[in-house]
Amino acid sequence: MSTQTPAIDIEKLRKVYTRGKEEVTAIQEISLQIPEGKFVSIVGPSGCGKSTFLHIVGGFIPKSTGTVRIRGKEVDKPGPDRGMMFQESALFPWKNVYDNVAWGLEVQGVEKAKRDEIVEHYLKLVHLWDFRNNLPSELSGGMKQRISLARVLAFNPDVLLMDEPFGALDAQTREKMQVELQRIWQESNKSVMFVTHDIDEAVFLSDIVVVFSGRPAVIKEIIEIDFARPRQLDVHKTQEFMDIRNHIWDLLHQEHSKSGEDEF
Amino acid sequence: MDKRLHKIALIEVVVLLVLWQLLAMLQWIPEYLSSPAVIGKELLAMVMSGDLFSNAAASLYRSLLGFLLVAVVGIVLGIAAGYFKPIGVFFTPIVDVLNPVPKIALLPILMVWFGISDTTRVLLIFLTAFFPCFIATQDGVHGVKQVYVWAAQNMGASRIQILWKIILPAALPKIFDGLRVSLGLTFVMLFSSEMIGSSNGLGLGFMILTADMAGRTDLMFVSIFVIALLGFLFDRILLAVRARLLWWSENRG
Ligand SMILES: Nc1ncnc2c1ncn2[C@@H]1O[C@H](COP(=O)(O)OP(=O)(O)O)[C@@H](O)[C@H]1O
Ligand SMILES: [Mg+2]
Numbered sequence: 001m002s003t004q005t006p007a008i009d010i011e012k013l014r015k016v017y018t019r020g021k022e023e024v025t026a027i028q029e030i031s032l033q034i035p036e037g038k039f040v041s042i043v044g045p046s047g048c049g050k051s052t053f054l055h056i057v058g059g060f061i062p063k064s065t066g067t068v069r070i071r072g073k074e075v076d077k078p079g080p081d082r083g084m085m086f087q088e089s090a091l092f093p094w095k096n097v098y099d100n101v102a103w104g105l106e107v108q109g110v111e112k113a114k115r116d117e118i119v120e121h122y123l124k125l126v127h128l129w130d131f132r133n134n135l136p137s138e139l140s141g142g143m144k145q146r147i148s149l150a151r152v153l154a155f156n157p158d159v160l161l162m163d164e165p166f167g168a169l170d171a172q173t174r175e176k177m178q179v180e181l182q183r184i185w186q187e188s189n190k191s192v193m194f195v196t197h198d199i200d201e202a203v204f205l206s207d208i209v210v211v212f213s214g215r216p217a218v219i220k221e222i223i224e225i226d227f228a229r230p231r232q233l234d235v236h237k238t239q240e241f242m243d244i245r246n247h248i249w250d251l252l253h254q255e256h257s258k259s260g261e262d263e264f
Numbered sequence: 265m266d267k268r269l270h271k272i273a274l275i276e277v278v279v280l281l282v283l284w285q286l287l288a289m290l291q292w293i294p295e296y297l298s299s300p301a302v303i304g305k306e307l308l309a310m311v312m313s314g315d316l317f318s319n320a321a322a323s324l325y326r327s328l329l330g331f332l333l334v335a336v337v338g339i340v341l342g343i344a345a346g347y348f349k350p351i352g353v354f355f356t357p358i359v360d361v362l363n364p365v366p367k368i369a370l371l372p373i374l375m376v377w378f379g380i381s382d383t384t385r386v387l388l389i390f391l392t393a394f395f396p397c398f399i400a401t402q403d404g405v406h407g408v409k410q411v412y413v414w415a416a417q418n419m420g421a422s423r424i425q426i427l428w429k430i431i432l433p434a435a436l437p438k439i440f441d442g443l444r445v446s447l448g449l450t451f452v453m454l455f456s457s458e459m460i461g462s463s464n465g466l467g468l469g470f471m472i473l474t475a476d477m478a479g480r481t482d483l484m485f486v487s488i489f490v491i492a493l494l495g496f497l498f499d500r501i502l503l504a505v506r507a508r509l510l511w512w513s514e515n516r517g
Contacts, residue, residue, distance in 0.1 A: 060414045078417040090411035094433040094512040103429070104419030135512055155419055 005072040007159060007191040008034040008057070013066035015052055026052040028216035029066070034193070034208070039185060041194045041202035044212025045252060050195045051087060053217065054163050057193065058084040071158055080108065083157030085165045089144050091136040097123070097147055098132040104155045122150040125184060142173040149181070153188065160185075160192045166201065175233060178204055182230055199248045203241060204231060211251050220251055298482040307486045320490055322466035323454050326382055328498075330389030331450045334397050337390075338446065339439060342401025346435070347427060352402065359398065367391040368456055375460060385457035392453045393446040400442025404435030437513050440506045447502055451495035 015027040026049040034040050044050050055061045057068055059078040068075050070082060078084075091100050098119060105115045123129040126146040136144055145165050152160065166174045178201060185192055196202050202209045203225060211220040225244060227235055235241055281300045288299030310316035345352040367388060378384040408431055416430045458469030468487045475483035 058414075058418065060417070078414065080418065080420045082418070084414070084418050086411045086414065088409075088411055090409075090415040092412060092415075092430070092433075094436075104421075107416075107419050107421045107425055137512075137514060152418075 004036065006033040006069075007036040007038070007071060008032070008040075008193065009067075009069040009072070010057070011067045011069075013053075013056065013068065014064045015049070015056060015061075016064045017052075025216040027056075028218045030217060030219055031066075032210065032219065032222075034191060037189050037191055038207045039192045039194065039205055040208045040210060041196055041206040042210045042212060043196060043199060043202045043248060043252065044217060045214050046197055048212050048215045049217035050197075050212060051163055053212075054084070054161050054193065054195055057159075058082050058161050060084070080104070080155045081157055082159045082161055083152035083155065084161045085145070085148050085152055085163060087163040087165075087167065089136065089148065091144060091147060091151070093136055095136075096132065097128065097134050097136065097139070100136065100147060101151045101154050104151065108155065118154050122154045123147075125153070125187075126150045126180070140173075142169050142177060145169070145177065146180070149184070153184070158190065160190050160194075162192065162194045164195055164197065167196070167198075174198075174201070179233065181205065186229060199245050199252070200236065203244050203248070204233075204235065209244075209248065211248060223248065296479075296481045298485055302482045303485045303489065306482050307489065310486060316486075316490065319466050319468050319471050319487075320494065322462075322464070323458070323468040323491075324494065326385050326457060326467070327389060327450045327454045329382075330386045330393060330453070331447055333386070333390045334393045334446050334450070335443060338394050338397030338442070339401050342398045342439070342442075343405055343427070343431070343435070345398070346402040346405025347431060355398075355402075359395065363395045363399070371460065380460050380463055384460065388457045389450050389453040393449040396445040396449065397439075397442040400445070401435065401439050404438025404442075405431055407438060408434040437510055440502075440510065444499065444502060444506075447498060448495065451491060451498070454491060 010030060010032045013027060013030045015025070017024040017026055030053065042050050042053065052061070056063045057070075057075075059068075059075050059082070062076070073081075075082070092103070095103060101119045101122060102115050105118060110118070119132075120129065123132055126149055128143060128146055128150070131139065131143065131147075136147065139147065148165070166177050169177065182205060194202070194205060206225055209223045209225060211223070212218070213220045223244065227238075227241070284293075284297075285300045287293045288297070288301075307316070341355070345355045370391065371384075371388060374384045374387055378387065412430050412434055413426055416426045421429070454467075455469035455472060458467040459473065461473075462470040468491050471487040472484050475481070475487065
């Protein structure tokens with residue numbers, strides 16, 4: 001089984017932004033293989049290149065060098081095989097909840113009856129079917145993110161890319177969303193690449209946590225996490241959980257004191 | 265808008281009219297400033313004779329034709345310039361140079377080419393009102409959030425689908441801001457464009473000129489009043505269309 005093609009295969013990826021004459025190296029060099037069906041989190045200090053990394057995997061921005069393969073196929077532009085949830089809400093404010101989810105299917109030529117069935121399924125999955133006629137602006141932050149998730153799941157990507165999807169939510173809503181995401185992911189069998197700066201969130205959700213260094217990003221450490229699924233919130237209280245979390249905290253903390261490039 | 269604000273606006277207008285009438289009756293203001301009563305009487309006479317209607321129709325035809333041209337050409341070119349980089353690069357210097365030029369300065373050239381005609385008048389209105397619409401539309405396209413376009417690309421949308429279904433609705437609030445400025449300008453230009461005289465003797469702006477030459481300031485006020493009324497009316501119509509199209513937007517006006 002170990003010879004199976006990885007769901008995500010990144011080789012010597014490098015990204016240098018050029019702004020006029022100035023060059024900013026966002027990603028030094030990253031290689032990473034993720035097997036099929038895994039939940040992978042990326043943690044790292046803010047500004048280290050996490051969004052850049054995800055945007056390249058999504059095909060939204062060009063890489064400088066290296067290769068990105070999804071299920072063995074090299075990618076260089078966006079496509080429905082990778083579903084992206086952006087850091088800021090990307091719901092179309094001029095479409096209601098239903099049409100936001102349905103539009104991607106329409107674009108792909110899915111016929112009306114089938115479309116209705118899929119939209120209903122995913123809106124019920126995120127418990128927001130009753131809000132199908134509302135505008136995104138009428139929903140709370142947590143609801144918006146659930147709609148975004150439903151919208152991405154509806155076009156059935158192989159890989160989910162999520163850029164700090166719960167970053168703007170309060171602690172309680174965030175925990176609820178984590179539990180819900182775990183449930184939905186377990187039903188879907190998709191691979192997930194999840195960016196967060198919240199260590200607890202990463203450890204709770206992931207099979208694998210990838211720790212990025214400060215900018216320019218390299219991988220500091222890859223940590224496997226094997227708590228049984230489905231995980232309950234009280235896993236947070238176990239000694240093992242705290243040990244892992246403290247270990248990651250130390251990794252990031254070294255980073256902070258080394259780079260001296262904090263937000264504060 | 266708030267009902268109370270409507271009331272205040274109405275009271276304000278009535279108070280001003282009454283004050284004007286009083287001052288005229290007491291002869292505290294010179295006769296050439298006329299009075300609401302005299303103006304009202306002339307207005308009524310012109311309505312009855314049908315003169316007002318034919319003059320207003322002639323002017324409205326020119327203004328609205330100019331506005332329609334502005335809306336179509338301004339939005340199409342603005343979107344093209346905003347979405348396709350080479351087209352934007354092509355238009356930038358032209359727009360930057362021509363935008364601050366008072367278009368009325370081009371009147372002599374237009375008259376050489378098209379004479380004293382509606383073509384000259386409509387073109388003058390078009391040239392004046394085009395730039396706010398074009399610039400607002402281009403800005404609107406540039407201002408569309410990158411993530412909307414990315415999300416659409418993610419779903420597999422084509423460039424054309426993105427243009428029609430994402431860029432256009434997302435830029436629409438800005439486009440309407442531009443259209444509103446343009447509409448106002450077409451009514452401002454209504455007078456200037458008829459300064460060149462009128463071949464058929466009709467037009468609200470032309471009416472002001474002939475009234476002025478005859479020393480009939482009361483007729484001049486009638487014309488100004490009607491221009492203002494029409495400008496207000498069409499602005500309201502535009503706002504209503506905007507509210508319908510932008511029902512989803514928080515600032516639909
Ligand atoms: N379009 C861009 N042009 C130039 N530099 C950029 C651009 N986008 C991001 N950067 C820089 O790249 C670095 C990484 O940014 P980002 O990937 O957004 O970090 P993170 O998501 O980890 O907070 C930052 O220093 C940021 O300033
Ligand atoms: Mg980021």
